[in-house]
Amino acid sequence: MNDNLKLPKEAFVNKFIPKNKFYEKLNLATKLQKEFIDKIQKITWKYKLAESTIGISKTDKVVEIQIFEIELKEQSIPKNVLKVIDKAIPYQILYRFVYNGRVAYAITLKENVSPEQYYFSDWDEPLNFDFSGIDLEKVYQKLIKAFLRESLQVQGDFHDLISKERQLNTLEKEIKILESKIKKEKQFNKKVDINKILLAKKKAYDLLTTEICNDHGNTEVHGKGEK
Numbered sequence: 696m697n698d699n700l701k702l703p704k705e706a707f708v709n710k711f712i713p714k715n716k717f718y719e720k721l722n723l724a725t726k727l728q729k730e731f732i733d734k735i736q737k738i739t740w741k742y743k744l745a746e747s748t749i750g751i752s753k754t755d756k757v758v759e760i761q762i763f764e765i766e767l768k769e770q771s772i773p774k775n776v777l778k779v780i781d782k783a784i785p786y787q788i789l790y791r792f793v794y795n796g797r798v799a800y801a802i803t804l805k806e807n808v809s810p811e812q813y814y815f816s817d818w819d820e821p822l823n824f825d826f827s828g829i830d831l832e833k834v835y836q837k838l839i840k841a842f843l844r845e846s847l848q849v850q851g852d853f854h855d856l857i858s859k860e861r862q863l864n865t866l867e868k869e870i871k872i873l874e875s876k877i878k879k880e881k882q883f884n885k886k887v888d889i890n891k892i893l894l895a896k897k898k899a900y901d902l903l904t905t906e907i908c909n910d911h912g913n914t915e916v917h918g919k920g921e922k
Contacts, residue, residue, distance in 0.1 A: 731779075
């Protein structure tokens with residue numbers, strides 16, 4: 696298997712899934728079908744995490760967690776394809792991508808069946824997945840936390856951590872755009888106006904980062920507990 700996930704053999708499925716099962720079931724447009732064909736070599740259903748396979752209780756929100764391995768034809772993760780797979784499969788999915796000996800992971804924040812957000816690792820980034828928990832929902836939340844920045848991989852309300860991650864990502868994008876605008880802007884007055892907005896965004900980012908670090912410090916003092 697050689698995937699280093701250290702899951703029990705009862706959870707191992709290793710079943711090949713034909714690509715056409717997805718685009719025929721959902722009646723996809725030709726362009727999306729072409730993405731399946733051009734970018735994906737093979738899809739394998741590697742593991743099924745369920746009460747019957749790993750002995751952890753399901754919840755209303757998380758009945759099973761699937762692990763799919765996707766062998767790629769190029770070192771580029773086809774995000775549109777993931778949306779199709781998530782639409783076809785009503786369970787939460789951890790993706791393992793393989794290309795030319797390299798490995799990357801992705802997971803969907805998927806609540807009430809609909810995919811809300813995707814998290815991706817870098818290629819060959821070392822991720823530590825924890826498959827323990829009082830129920831499958833906690834296991835799933837731990838898997839998502841493995842993709843968050845280190846300061847957010849702490850004890851606390853899961854949805855609050857996700858919200859902070861989104862806020863930081865948004866601020867980082869806005870800061871990058873504003874810095875680019877300042878470089879391109881020729882008029883001094885406009886540069887000053889943009890810089891004021893940029894400084895406000897950077898201040899908001901620093902305040903949120905400080906808040907997260909303080910929360911992290913409090914967690915260290917009181918013990919990590921259940922993530």
